[in-house]
Amino acid sequence: MTLRTAESVRWIVGLALMGTLLGVGMTWVMPQVYDASVSFDVQRINKQSTQEYQFDGYYEIQASDLFSQTVISWFLTPSVLSEMYDRAGIDPQIQNISEYARRFSAKKYSPQNIVVTFQEKTESRAQKLAGAVVEVVEGRSQELNKTQDNRALFLIQGATPVIAEHEYPISLYGSIGAVAGALLGLAVFSYRRGME
Structure with missing residues (x-):
């Protein structure tokens, strides 16, 4: 091994180790947050009885799908999200209106299943x-989906929320730091070699 090769290995390994330490250290200084998940079940109720063929419930599923899409849109609407924070009695701590929608992620896994996730600073x-x-969500859905005779078409029920402390993946951050450090070491060595 030549002197130049040994020096390049030292630079690459040294900066890779520094990158690993910085990556792992970042996980210790990152603020603690809690992940929360709430699942909603959308059920079709008060169906009209008919002797006609029902197409195996196809249109009921389509109606549930459209109603679920409406519920998901509420998590992009600042006034609805503000109502949620007001009802919880906590300050949303936002700088501008667009931050409301970024706080929540709502996904429809099927026409009858919606899952909402978000993070908060404390449990x-x-x-x-x-x-x-x-x-x-339950209150708004009751107001929204009524027939002419004031009967609800859909019932939305929220499950018990699941809340867990967010775990930062130390190995991922350490690996990213190691790769970044090794690349930086390679770049420094190449630059120094080019300057000679």
């Missing part, structure tokens, strides 16, 4: 907000 904030999310 108690997450609990309060999750409860408010269930209350607002």
Whole structure:
């Protein structure tokens, strides 16, 4: 091994180790947050009885799908999200209106299953907000989906919220730091070699 090769290996390994330490260190200084998940079940109720062929419930599923899409749109609407924070009795701590929609992720896994996820700084904030999310979604859905004779067509039920401490993947951050450090070491060595 030549002197130049040994020096390049030292640079690459040294900066890779520094990158690994920085990556792992970042996981220790990152703020603690809590992940929350609330699932909603959309059920079709008060069906009209008919002797006609029902196409194996195809149109019921289509109607549930459209109603679920409406519920998902509420998580992109600042006024609805503000109502959720107000109901929870907590300050949303936002700088501008567009931050509301980025706080929540709502996905429709099937026409009858919606899952909403979000993060909060403390477990108690997450609990309060999750409860408010269930209350607002159930309340709004009752107001929205009524027939002429004031009967609901859909029933939305929120499941018990799941809240867990967010775990940062130390090995991932360490690996990213190691690769970045090794690439930086290679770049430094190449630059120094080019300067000679």
